[in-house]
Amino acid sequence: MNNPLLILIMTGVGFYVAKLWRDDMRKPHPGGLPGTTPAASRAIWIAIAGALVILAVETAGEKALGIDQEQSKMTWLFAIYSVLAAPVIEELVFRGYLVIEGKGKAALWGGILVASLGFALIHQHLLKWENGFVFMSTPKAWFTTGILFVSSLWWYTARFAPWNPSRSLLPCMVAHGAKNAGVVLVKASTGFMGGLF
Secondary structure, X not given: OOOHHHHHHHHHHHHHHHHHHHHHHHOOOOOOOOOOOOOOHHHHHHHHHHHHHHHHHHHHHHHHHOOHHHOOOEOHHHHHHHHXXXXXXXXXXXXXXXXXXXXXXXXXXXXXXXXXXXXHHHOOOOEEOEOEOEEOOOHHHHHHHHHHHXXXXXXXXXXXXXXXXXXXXXXXXXXXXXXXXHHHHHHHHOOOEOOOO
């Protein structure tokens, strides 16, 4: 997403959805947004710790594979979106609406695997679709897509683990934002942050 206007619109959508989610959590009602239950701080910290471990593996793995200099540049505007708005939108969609509940554990985890694959692919590292579909079979594309898949599995785990008995999306949203903030810090420290827009 390179269009500053689109990034601003999506950031606004993320903030608005976060407000709706928070309102539903404060005053639950039938038909509210998914996962709008409070979460214990323990669940949030466990989710953050797991996300940061995945980030550490990603960073070390890129260095070990010699692909750490193949990162894309990120603008500061997109960084704000990726840390504050994208986690709300993506968690609500993937760990909220795209969950098969009430059909047994096999259906739940089968759906999680399929949705995690979709989550990894929409980030356009392995498949790009700006000018039609292009398959990017490079070590960087495979590695980054794999990390996104694992990240998605972790956020599903944070939603359905015993340490989050209310199945709140809050640990998922906060951990997703923490991982994205870590990516911004890594990019900033290695010269891959661009201008404001």
